[in-house]
Amino acid sequence: MGYDVIRLNGLQLSAVIGVLDHEQVTEQPLSIDAELRLDLSRAGRSDALADTVSYAAVADLIERIVSAERFALIEALAEALTTAILRSDPRIEAAAVTVHKPRAPLTQTFDDVSVTIHRTRAEIPESPALNRPWPRVSGVYEGELVEDTAGFASADSARGPEESYTVTTPAGRLDHYDRTSLAELGHEAAVTDHFRDPDLPAAFPVRSVLALGSNLGDSSATLASAVQALEEAEDVVVINVSPLARTKPVGGPEEQRDFLNQVVEIETRLSPHQLLDLAHRIEDQHNRIREERHGPRTLDVDIVTFASAAIDAPRLQVPHPSASERAFVLLPWSWMDPVALLEGRPVRELAREAEDYDDVVRLEK
Numbered sequence: 001m002g003y004d005v006i007r008l009n010g011l012q013l014s015a016v017i018g019v020l021d022h023e024q025v026t027e028q029p030l031s032i033d034a035e036l037r038l039d040l041s042r043a044g045r046s047d048a049l050a051d052t053v054s055y056a057a058v059a060d061l062i063e064r065i066v067s068a069e070r071f072a073l074i075e076a077l078a079e080a081l082t083t084a085i086l087r088s089d090p091r092i093e094a095a096a097v098t099v100h101k102p103r104a105p106l107t108q109t110f111d112d113v114s115v116t117i118h119r120t121r122a123e124i125p126e127s128p129a130l131n132r133p134w135p136r137v138s139g140v141y142e143g144e145l146v147e148d149t150a151g152f153a154s155a156d157s158a159r160g161p162e163e164s165y166t167v168t169t170p171a172g173r174l175d176h177y178d179r180t181s182l183a184e185l186g187h188e189a190a191v192t193d194h195f196r197d198p199d200l201p202a203a204f205p206v207r208s209v210l211a212l213g214s215n216l217g218d219s220s221a222t223l224a225s226a227v228q229a230l231e232e233a234e235d236v237v238v239i240n241v242s243p244l245a246r247t248k249p250v251g252g253p254e255e256q257r258d259f260l261n262q263v264v265e266i267e268t269r270l271s272p273h274q275l276l277d278l279a280h281r282i283e284d285q286h287n288r289i290r291e292e293r294h295g296p297r298t299l300d301v302d303i304v305t306f307a308s309a310a311i312d313a314p315r316l317q318v319p320h321p322s323a324s325e326r327a328f329v330l331l332p333w334s335w336m337d338p339v340a341l342l343e344g345r346p347v348r349e350l351a352r353e354a355e356d357y358d359d360v361v362r363l364e365k
């Protein structure tokens with residue numbers, strides 16, 4: 001018996017990719033082929049797009065990952081794309097992605113270099129969004145406190161005991177990563193469902209989405225000033241800023257004022273924890289006092305996503321655990337980036353499902 005296939009061939013994109021120094025600062029062309037195996041018999045009969053997977057959506061997904069992530073190896077990019085495609089729709093039984101790198105740094109004359117990764121649904125890790133069984137980073141793993149005994153010999157290794165961690169995968173506990181091997185960790189991260197060590201600065205700049213909120217003082221001026229603080233921060237480049245949203249408070253005391261919310265996309269080389277510290281510094285600069293959970297605040301800065309990392313550390317969970325249910329985050333994000341995805345689902349669609357969808361009003365543009 002045969003099987004049905006959707007093929008997307010020769011998608012032309014460019015990316016910063018490669019292990020050589022010059023490849024880590026300059027974009028080069030890539031061509032990507034994707035093959036999706038799924039039952040197309042219903043679509044063949046109904047002639048309805050809803051009965052198949054849109055190749056345009058697959059192309060958008062690939063483009064987003066190629067522009068948002070940085071990889072050293074084309075193997076890692078192909079693996080990440082294959083996993084993301086399988087995650088994007090449960091009807092896809094298997095996927096294969098080929099990444100061609102026609103300007104690979106070879107001294108010989110050549111036509112092309114490429115890698116192909118084939119994966120079936122059973123071979124990919126479970127989504128961290130559904131259930132985070134692995135891999136995760138935490139002081140506590142399955143009830144057991146894991147001490148950091150490896151004593152990383154790096155300058156930034158002065159961490160308190162609550163920040164000790166180890167990395168656990170289905171194959172069992174891995175030894176602590178050698179922190180000098182950034183490219184290798186990048187590769188491992190892609191293979192292991194974008195697990196990311198929250199203390200490890202990115203080997204390459206990565207995209208992160210931040211959510212800002214304010215409902216005390218001059219909220220509009222506060223948000224503008226927070227965006228400026230991000231623009232001025234070292235190792236951060238602001239890529240995109242959403243229109244402002246006026247939103248009804250979700251949770252917290254009844255009588256608090258409406259919020260102004262905004263979403264910002266940045267590119268950064270900071271580690272996830274360094275970015276969290278920066279978010280807290282910016283909150284503090286705006287007289288943030290942490291009193292009541294979900295209570296009024298001059299400024300709140302949350303990390304919604306960090307590349308496509310899954311982080312479950314004592315003081316940082318990424319993606320932000322509530323973001324996928326908050327229209328006050330999702331709607332401004334979708335205005336800024338209409339094809340944005342969160343945990344494999346369109347942000348626009350998640351926004352429509354959020355309970356506070358009708359309580360968000362766009363104020364600009």
Ligand SMILES: Nc1ncnc2c1ncn2[C@@H]1O[C@H](COP(=O)(O)OP(=O)(O)OP(=O)(O)O)[C@@H](O)[C@H]1O
Pocket residue numbers: 276290292293294295300301302303304315316317318319320321322
């Ligand atoms: N992705 C994240 N972004 C920001 N803070 C986070 C994240 N994950 C965990 N935290 C932790 O949450 C703590 C409380 O954050 P905060 O005071 O902003 O909570 P809140 O705004 O009242 O509620 P919420 O977290 O639901 O937005 C922070 O000190 C931080 O360590």
Ligand SMILES: Nc1nc2c(c(=O)[nH]1)N=C(CO)CN2
Pocket residue numbers: 212213214247248249250251252259261294295300328
């Ligand atoms: N509308 C709205 N509601 C909230 C917000 C917010 O930014 N906007 N932030 C919260 C905690 O971070 C809790 N509730």
